[in-house]
Amino acid sequence: MSNDEQLKIIVVGPIGSGKTTISNFLADATEISSEHRPTKGVRILEFEIQSINVRNKFVKAEIELWDCSGDHRFETCWPAVRDKSHGVIFVHNGKSQDYVRELEQLYDYFVNQTGLGPTNCVIFHHDQDNISVEIPKKMSPKLSRISQVSCNTEEGANKLKVDFQSFLGTLISKLQEHTDQEEMSLMRDNILFAA
DSSP: OOSEEEEEEEEEOSTTSSHHHHHHHHTTOSOOOSSOOOOOSEEEEEEEEEEEEETTEEEEEEEEEEEEOSOGGGGGGHHHHHTTOOEEEEEEOSOOTTHHHHHHHHHHHHTGGGTOOGGGEEEEEEOTTSSOOOOOSOOOHHHHTSEEEEEOSSTTHHHHHHHHHHHHHHHHHHHHHHHHHHHHHHHHHHHHHHO
16 A cells, blocks of 8 residues: 555635635645635645654655635535545634534535545634634534534644644545455455356
8 A cells, every 4th residue: 555645625614714824824835814815716735744643654645625715606616626525624713603504514515415424524613813712512413523623823833733634644544444445345356256
């Protein structure tokens, strides 16, 4: 098995929740700004991470981070965005009172309808104003099965990178398990066919 993995990860959430800030930070992009400039459609950031711990081995991964606009007028892009995705990062900042309903709608579209599961997702509760956004005590049953992390790109920057690498490790491990199962199935089929 190759030690180089390729992952397509979608970043979604309400308008102004900090998706672009987090995406730029995770990709080590230089244009990290506190000024809100809405994303039009989608931005794709490509980068590599050299050492992700997967089953006690370190692998290199090429990441495509698809930073999606929170504006629903760009929904026509969503089928292409979600195609062949491996994981979803949900971002919210607590400013919107309706964020749970919006995250549930995004979960239905990007996770339920694609066959991904809660382990292919993470929710970043983004604290862009350094006021300590807490993980909500009550989430809907749908969202409560997803790993949730409070994050800030300034104060808790190292923690965010570690949490992201942990998420990547989970995704790669699932991909490798799926590949291993397919290979075992092929071998069983070949043995039965040869017998």
